[in-house]
Amino acid sequence: xxxxxxxxxxxxxxxxxxxxxxxxxxxxxxxxxxxxxxxxxxxxxxxxxxxxxxxxxxxxxxxxxxxxxxxxxxxxxxxxxxxxxxxxxxxxxxxxxxxxxxxxxxxxxxxxxxxxxxxxxxxxxxxxxxxxxxxxxxxxxxxxxxxxxxxxxxxxxxxxxxxxxxxxxxxxxxxxxxxxxxxxxxxxxxxxxxxxxxxxxxxxxxxxxxxxxxxxxxxxxxx
Amino acid sequence: xxxxxxxxxxxxxxxxxxxxxxxxxxxxxxxxxxxxxxxxxxxxxxxxxxxxxxxxxxxxxxxxxxxxxxxxxxxxxxxxxxxxxxxxxxxxxxxxxxxxxxxxxxxxxxxxxxxxxxxxxxxxxxxxxxxxxxxxxxxxxxxxxxxxxxxxxxxxxxxxxxxxxxxxxxxxxxxxxxxxxxxxxxxxxxxxxxxxxxxxxxxxxxxxxxxxxxxxxxxxxxxxxxxxxxxxxxxxxxxxxxxxxxxxxxxxxxxxxxxxxxxxxxxxxxxxxxxxxxxxxxxxxxxxxxxxxxxxxxxxxxxxxxxxxxxxxxxxxxxxxxxxxxxxxxxxxxxxxxxxxxxxxxxxxxxxxxxxxxx
Numbered sequence: 125x126x127x128x129x130x131x132x133x134x135x136x137x138x139x140x141x142x143x144x145x146x147x148x149x150x151x152x153x154x155x156x157x158x159x160x161x162x163x164x165x166x167x168x169x170x171x172x173x174x175x176x177x178x179x180x181x182x183x184x185x186x187x188x189x190x191x192x193x194x195x196x197x198x199x200x201x202x203x204x205x206x207x208x209x210x211x212x213x214x215x216x217x218x219x220x221x222x223x224x225x226x227x228x229x230x231x232x233x234x235x236x237x238x239x240x241x242x243x244x245x246x247x248x249x250x251x252x253x254x255x256x257x258x259x260x261x262x263x264x265x266x267x268x269x270x271x272x273x274x275x276x277x278x279x280x281x282x283x284x285x286x287x288x289x290x291x292x293x294x295x296x297x298x299x300x301x302x303x304x305x306x307x308x309x310x311x312x313x314x315x316x317x318x319x320x321x322x323x324x325x326x327x328x329x330x331x332x333x334x335x336x337x338x339x340x341x342x343x344x345x346x347x
Numbered sequence: 348x349x350x351x352x353x354x355x356x357x358x359x360x361x362x363x364x365x366x367x368x369x370x371x372x373x374x375x376x377x378x379x380x381x382x383x384x385x386x387x388x389x390x391x392x393x394x395x396x397x398x399x400x401x402x403x404x405x406x407x408x409x410x411x412x413x414x415x416x417x418x419x420x421x422x423x424x425x426x427x428x429x430x431x432x433x434x435x436x437x438x439x440x441x442x443x444x445x446x447x448x449x450x451x452x453x454x455x456x457x458x459x460x461x462x463x464x465x466x467x468x469x470x471x472x473x474x475x476x477x478x479x480x481x482x483x484x485x486x487x488x489x490x491x492x493x494x495x496x497x498x499x500x501x502x503x504x505x506x507x508x509x510x511x512x513x514x515x516x517x518x519x520x521x522x523x524x525x526x527x528x529x530x531x532x533x534x535x536x537x538x539x540x541x542x543x544x545x546x547x548x549x550x551x552x553x554x555x556x557x558x559x560x561x562x563x564x565x566x567x568x569x570x571x572x573x574x575x576x577x578x579x580x581x582x583x584x585x586x587x588x589x590x591x592x593x594x595x596x597x598x599x600x601x602x603x604x605x606x607x608x609x610x611x612x613x614x615x616x617x618x619x620x621x622x623x624x625x626x627x628x629x630x631x632x633x634x635x636x637x638x639x640x641x642x643x644x645x646x647x648x649x650x651x652x653x654x655x656x657x658x659x660x661x662x663x664x665x666x667x668x669x670x671x672x673x674x675x676x677x678x679x680x681x682x683x684x685x686x687x688x689x690x691x692x693x694x695x696x697x698x699x700x701x702x703x704x705x706x
Binding site: 163164166167170171289 | 353356357358359360365367379
């Protein structure tokens, strides 16, 4: 299997890539920072993966057609929690990119994108992040329908809280999972058949409840 | 405290030399190395320790009589000092010797290069011999250290006659299956007390048939790793470990007699003879003699003080890695290279241990 990992230095992407590397899969890693990407690639090579790298900003779409043509699986893993570019990095960039990749991928291929449980309902605490992920969810659902008849799968990955550099400033609670366990979940989801996967699984039920809270009540809450 | 879990990448693995960031655990190295025919030169009683921690405490294992400490097998490491400078050091450099066993006080280890040893596979051939009395232990220990790579004894510390089981082993060829999934202790529940320890020890001793077997390395080296969060069996108060080394047989006898007399029981009492392979570390703990490790409920403060004074009186030393209450006097007396070490301290690094014994 050949996996194209976009945003390969993210902690969650690394965790999944380690499993693929250990299995002997081929990896094509794309990230912005050359130095970090080199460290990640060395790690994955040492673990047994066949690894190629490409330093690239994901907002620049010029060379993706060539990359995607080579892949069986595309994992879209880049994202930011806050800052001025949340909507661009988490939503606009990925959508433009997937529009392109979706056209190119051959039948039997799989697109998996890391969204978030935050997309299930907007909260005051992370309005832009939640909005970007809700938008991504809607787009992935549309793309899934569009590519279904072509035989290309689209998997929406929805992790809950994960203990990564992105959440380093957040107060940790028992609801936090390790990148390793979310990485295992991603590999399983891509090997499997589900369309929308919560990681870990119990977030499906937590978010079900969160979505069921009536708006008049929800607006008064502060979690 | 600096958590180095983020430094969790391998850098290279070639010809039995692994280079990795300091937060990689020994378990991760074994997962990588064993299928490729290599094993760590020294492993402690748990695989959940980081490379940085293994170096900073210059850990030892069941093959100390042959391989010495972990630090002897480190070929090179990088140290990040609090002034932002990075130093790459290797055996022979004074800063290297200070960092090995340096309790993390000379700076942050970012990566290290370790020389592994070739092995025929994941199997170990082990042999268990029951003994009664220290004379029998000494005899088996001397014989086994000459024969085997790994030797260690489990001791029924509450039995006054000092009965126990001596384990010895070597790497072996052959296919073996990795152990099954771990069990976990879900909540704090105090099951360890004088009565249960006595019952457990007696049952463990009697149930052990002794004899040779071939199995996977994991349960031989890391028996407790099979029980996730086993520490919860000591209840909310928790426990502290006491580990010391005493140079001579008489000191060991006195120490064990006192432990039995105090009823300071733990189900996990480990006894091993250290060899005379020297370590590069200025503050390394292992030295020729006998080492004893026991777990005690945190509340048994007097017992700790009593055992410390016996060990110190016998010319021994306590293991800083496992210590929570050693006195400054004992530390200064048993670590003669302390003044030499202090020259390499990083001014921004300290620990509660360090403030107690050297502050």
